[in-house]
Amino acid sequence: MLKNELFSLITMFWTRRDLILMLSRREIDLRYKGAGLGIVWAIIALLVQLLIFTFIFGFIFKTRWPVEGNTGIAGYALILFSGLVCFSVFSETISRVGLSIISAPYLVKKVIFPVELLPIASMNAALFHASIGLVLIIFALVFNLQAPPLTILLLPFVLLPLFLFTLGFAWFFSALGVFLKDTQFLSTLISQLLFYATPIIYPLDMVPENFHWIILLNPLTHCVDMFRQVVLFGLVPNILNWFFITLVCFVVAMVGFYLFSRMKHEFADVI
Amino acid sequence: MLFSKENSSISESPIINLCGVSKSYKLFQNNRERLKYYILRLLGTNYGKDFWALKEINFSVSAGETVGIIGVNGSGKSTLLQIVSGILEATDGKVQVKGKVVSLLELGAGFSPEFTGRENILFNGAILGMSQKEIRLKEKEIIDFSGIEDFIDQPVRTYSSGMYVRLAFSVAAHLDASILIIDEALSVGDEAFVRKCYKRLEDFKQEGGTILFVSHALSAITALSDRVILLNKGRIVMQDIPRVVLNFYHKISNSTEKVRNDMCTKKSLEAINGDDTDISNTYHEAARAWFDKGLKSETYTSYGSGEVIIAEPHFCTMDEKKVNVLVQGDTYFLKYRIKLSREYNNFKVGMLLKSSSGIELGGYFSIVSNSDNTLSAHIKEYEVSFKFICNLNSGVYFSNVGVSDGSIDKANYLARVVDAIMFKVIALPENTSTGYVNFIQSVDIV
Numbered sequence: 001m002l003k004n005e006l007f008s009l010i011t012m013f014w015t016r017r018d019l020i021l022m023l024s025r026r027e028i029d030l031r032y033k034g035a036g037l038g039i040v041w042a043i044i045a046l047l048v049q050l051l052i053f054t055f056i057f058g059f060i061f062k063t064r065w066p067v068e069g070n071t072g073i074a075g076y077a078l079i080l081f082s083g084l085v086c087f088s089v090f091s092e093t094i095s096r097v098g099l100s101i102i103s104a105p106y107l108v109k110k111v112i113f114p115v116e117l118l119p120i121a122s123m124n125a126a127l128f129h130a131s132i133g134l135v136l137i138i139f140a141l142v143f144n145l146q147a148p149p150l151t152i153l154l155l156p157f158v159l160l161p162l163f164l165f166t167l168g169f170a171w172f173f174s175a176l177g178v179f180l181k182d183t184q185f186l187s188t189l190i191s192q193l194l195f196y197a198t199p200i201i202y203p204l205d206m207v208p209e210n211f212h213w214i215i216l217l218n219p220l221t222h223c224v225d226m227f228r229q230v231v232l233f234g235l236v237p238n239i240l241n242w243f244f245i246t247l248v249c250f251v252v253a254m255v256g257f258y259l260f261s262r263m264k265h266e267f268a269d270v271i
Numbered sequence: 272m273l274f275s276k277e278n279s280s281i282s283e284s285p286i287i288n289l290c291g292v293s294k295s296y297k298l299f300q301n302n303r304e305r306l307k308y309y310i311l312r313l314l315g316t317n318y319g320k321d322f323w324a325l326k327e328i329n330f331s332v333s334a335g336e337t338v339g340i341i342g343v344n345g346s347g348k349s350t351l352l353q354i355v356s357g358i359l360e361a362t363d364g365k366v367q368v369k370g371k372v373v374s375l376l377e378l379g380a381g382f383s384p385e386f387t388g389r390e391n392i393l394f395n396g397a398i399l400g401m402s403q404k405e406i407r408l409k410e411k412e413i414i415d416f417s418g419i420e421d422f423i424d425q426p427v428r429t430y431s432s433g434m435y436v437r438l439a440f441s442v443a444a445h446l447d448a449s450i451l452i453i454d455e456a457l458s459v460g461d462e463a464f465v466r467k468c469y470k471r472l473e474d475f476k477q478e479g480g481t482i483l484f485v486s487h488a489l490s491a492i493t494a495l496s497d498r499v500i501l502l503n504k505g506r507i508v509m510q511d512i513p514r515v516v517l518n519f520y521h522k523i524s525n526s527t528e529k530v531r532n533d534m535c536t537k538k539s540l541e542a543i544n545g546d547d548t549d550i551s552n553t554y555h556e557a558a559r560a561w562f563d564k565g566l567k568s569e570t571y572t573s574y575g576s577g578e579v580i581i582a583e584p585h586f587c588t589m590d591e592k593k594v595n596v597l598v599q600g601d602t603y604f605l606k607y608r609i610k611l612s613r614e615y616n617n618f619k620v621g622m623l624l625k626s627s628s629g630i631e632l633g634g635y636f637s638i639v640s641n642s643d644n645t646l647s648a649h650i651k652e653y654e655v656s657f658k659f660i661c662n663l664n665s666g667v668y669f670s671n672v673g674v675s676d677g678s679i680d681k682a683n684y685l686a687r688v689v690d691a692i693m694f695k696v697i698a699l700p701e702n703t704s705t706g707y708v709n710f711i712q713s714v715d716i717v
Binding site: 018019022026029030033034106107108109110111112113179180181182265266268269 | 357
């Protein structure tokens, strides 16, 4: 059963790409529809966040990230910001996905519609916001008189495990959200735990050695790490490491999808 | 082309086939019960009350056939359509559907109010399975059909409900399909557009398309369907040509739940026992006046000074049999008894027949007075009976009865019962008169 579902899912990515694109666009549009400045708000919010980080950590705390390479005054702020941008793909998706299916009763009850696309659209919307953040990072680098590293071209590969990991959770929580209102609380909690279990606001080196394994067991640690490597430091991630992380994230995605497939037959009964 | 067919070959093999299909839902008091059910189910135990929305449904539809589904509210019609559409999964049984299905279960429900009509066409089309390219190609045609091109770039929240439906139907009408599944979708919108929609359906049918639809508009059922399925409490009661099923449906549709269920059970047993009523038999049965216990006025309102009491308003046949289902063209009595608590010099007794929407169709009053010697002072109880020919057409009607004092100019009711009797009239199948009343005895064309 799962094999067929998986096959149809993969073909659907292609055959219904129009629909995925449209759902994603709509998800983004819906958030800004009616606001005069529209999408500009997303840019402003991220820009202000970056500026505040730069000011607080660059001028007030004068924090330095213990890494190779000099990123100047904006160093810590940029490292922090890039970590947040990367993590936001996961956290923003998870925070919205619990309602993604239950808030579209028409698609569940009135038409034959591949509901598994809805969490994908949620992720794409989060990805869109993250890409605004990415553009700001590149601007900040240029502003800092640094050429963005060429390794940035590796980004699609680096993001692949992040997508898979996010989708796995997104499928699971979106399906669970149909049956239980409690999902929203559970997903927020898990998102929060994962945030602190990922070296975003602190470097891994600051974590006591005997807790390293917890942090390293978290796939998001590696996703964020690789993201920083290619975007900020111009480093090529270890290919074996990448392969292994991707495999783990693929398993997460498959488990999420399997659970989703098990539950989706009853969506229409419950909504 | 609208609803253009993928494959126009008409074959005799069933295109839709349902075999022993049942559908149950779990009913829970609250969310904690629900959570308990899920946890217990993971452990392999069943918990919670089952509600069977559909039970043992067997039917098949051949390509090119149009099948109407009727039944009172809650009989499982919509669930059945959802199962055939593939939206719901049957709990039991087998569902086979061959061909591309387009289901119009709720027109316009998928629209986003903040987006313009044009954006919604794109989005709705994509949801219903069209590619961007296809929609772009048909966009103009869709807008033309909807007839709202002036508003197409306005957000749909500014649309009237009629415009909403116009747009939604237009999108759906431009999909390729070999099977159309429609749930009461066409009952909204202005009449001109409804007509336009039905025209499309007729065209689709003409081209060999298969239609499965639910409607409360019985005229639409009669006009479109080749066959009608009657559902009650999730079971098929009967399936036959529209006239036969509708005749039976008329009988049960206004009955109380218990009477309806009894009649339906009896009917479906007849079918199982092969004691299938043929058409003439059904008419014969339908054309006999009888008393339906389920047919009871729920708006019976009696008022007056209390000095006069009206009792037992009812209809009866010439041979004094109490009835409330009358046959058109036959003669009946409307009878009631009055009790007077004091003497009157004169008073009036009256009756009035009304449509179920309250339109007064015809009334009559009669003066009873001392001077005519129709009233003797010592008698305090009378039986009033109005003899009349029932010229009403098929439908449900109500009757008022009343007693007023003798003053000529205005009615001063001594006692009155509004909606005293609810009754039904059955017309003979050959009757073709329209409206409420049949005035015509014969037509000659020379």
